[in-house]
Amino acid sequence: MRPLASAATPRYVGVVFVETWLFDGDARHPGAKVVGGGSMTALVPGRGIVAHREPGGVLHTYVQLARGRAWADAADLADPSAVVRCVAEEFEGVGAGADRPRHRRGHRPGRTPPARLPAGHRWARVPGVALLGDAAHLVPPSGEGANLALPDGAGLGEALAAPPGDVEAALAAYEAALFPRGARTAADAEKVLTLCVGGRAPCGLIEMFAGADG
Numbered sequence: 001m002r003p004l005a006s007a008a009t010p011r012y013v014g015v016v017f018v019e020t021w022l023f024d025g026d027a028r029h030p031g032a033k034v035v036g037g038g039s040m041t042a043l044v045p046g047r048g049i050v051a052h053r054e055p056g057g058v059l060h061t062y063v064q065l066a067r068g069r070a071w072a073d074a075a076d077l078a079d080p081s082a083v084v085r086c087v088a089e090e091f092e093g094v095g096a097g098a099d100r101p102r103h104r105r106g107h108r109p110g111r112t113p114p115a116r117l118p119a120g121h122r123w124a125r126v127p128g129v130a131l132l133g134d135a136a137h138l139v140p141p142s143g144e145g146a147n148l149a150l151p152d153g154a155g156l157g158e159a160l161a162a163p164p165g166d167v168e169a170a171l172a173a174y175e176a177a178l179f180p181r182g183a184r185t186a187a188d189a190e191k192v193l194t195l196c197v198g199g200r201a202p203c204g205l206i207e208m209f210a211g212a213d214g
């Protein structure tokens with residue numbers, strides 16, 4: 001849909017995210033206790049592990065590796081076994097007692113090649129076309145993309161339902177709210193990603209949670 005309204009193309013954000021799910025994690029993976037009752041974040045400059053609990057004893061983990069495009073392309077990330085080997089090498093010697101990534105039954109690795117649209121992405125009105133969610137404002141992974149798509153959907157519905165029933169006016173009103181919302185979130189997402197894997201990690205994130213960074 002996006003090319004109908006915009007020539008912008010997503011580009012790699014510079015950080016590879018490898019997602020893993022440990023099923024029945026507490027029973028089968030002793031190291032899972034480091035996640036605690038909610039979530040666990042372990043970050044250093046350039047790499048990190050974030051894990052959280054999901055229903056049914058599932059532990060969902062994101063491994064973040066700040067690597068160039070060439071590294072990502074060379075890493076054969078389409079092959080789950082290769083991904084696990086690659087991630088394990090990145091964390092060799094780290095986390096005594098923790099369950100380092102291993103390929104085995106009940107452990108389904110997968111990766112997402114995160115991309116982003118230019119900050120402040122916007123387009124001229126195209127009759128009959130509305131973009132929402134990632135099509136409108138693909139931001140670096142920061143825990144906000146789906147949260148941002150929800151007000152898009154609600155805002156579009158409200159605009160279309162509002163009198164006097166002029167669809168083009170409704171879409172223009174929808175976009176007038178969408179553009180600044182997307183720009184704000186893109187800026188925040190960039191900041192969060194830098195806090196997670198940038199040179200000061202994890203200090204900036206700790207300061208943010210402590211309220212010292214707004």
Ligand SMILES: Cc1cc2nc3c(=O)[nH]c(=O)nc-3n(C[C@H](O)[C@H](O)[C@H](O)COP(=O)(O)OP(=O)(O)OC[C@H]3O[C@@H](n4cnc5c(N)ncnc54)[C@H](O)[C@@H]3O)c2cc1C
Nearest residue numbers: 017112114132133134135141142143144145146147148149
């Ligand atoms: C690693 C990672 C972690 C994330 N974590 C979070 C988080 O914790 N919280 C959060 O809020 N967000 C998170 N996000 C972002 C979130 O996943 C996205 O912002 C959200 O899924 C966007 O929803 P969407 O409906 O716009 O797009 P999508 O979820 O991408 O849905 C688009 C759908 O359209 C389909 N489609 C594409 N082309 C066509 C076509 N031509 N015809 C028909 N169908 C088509 C696709 O198959 C897909 O099902 C994360 C993203 C990544 C990469």
